[in-house]
Amino acid sequence: AQSVTQLDSHVSVSEGTPVLLRCNYSSSYSPSLFWYVQHPNKGLQLLLKYTSAATLVKGINGFEAEFKKSETSFHLTKPSAHMSDAAEYFCVVSPRGGSYIPTFGRGTSLIVHP
């Protein structure tokens, strides 16, 4: 069994301030972890992925995430928010065994104020 919990449904930041979107997961198998972003009326776009290489993963647009096995977390961060970062963000866990079916978190809406 697996699950993903995005701890905040909404996060509000000012432009130029740091972003932290939190994700906790559980998985019976060693997982691959992903962050996707969805802008309004668009499909999802991959930001970054963890597949058991380096625990600190760098993605596009200045985002990065750190895999912490002991805390079963995969939080997404960015040093300085930009207005164009306003979107819905999804944390995804894909088990490397069993059904291989990915599970999506409920999403975190990032609001960026000027």
Added chain:
Amino acid sequence: KAGVTQTPRYLIKTRGQQVTLSCSPISGHRSVSWYQQTPGQGLQFLFEYFSETQRNKGNFPGRFSGRQFSNSRSEMNVSTLELGDSALYLCASSLAGAGLYNEQFFGPGTRLTVL
């Protein structure tokens, strides 16, 4: 390289009707997955096709079905539509599969409204 395309982008149907949605994956991608996105349930996995075979299936009733053609294009069909089927249906393609290390490339979705 062209991205994942989905047609139609918007669709309005009435209860009891059936609907077919189409997805063309990125060239060279053999896996196509379908997802349903609603405000209440979030993103839920419907099924995955790989080389014309359904490889994984989510927890949806039999009214939801799909198929994949030899060129990897996929269609999804929903029969006897219910109001609760109103959703954004997303298609995603990947080189090898929906899980197991592989990132997925998503289309823009088909917005289905059931009246």
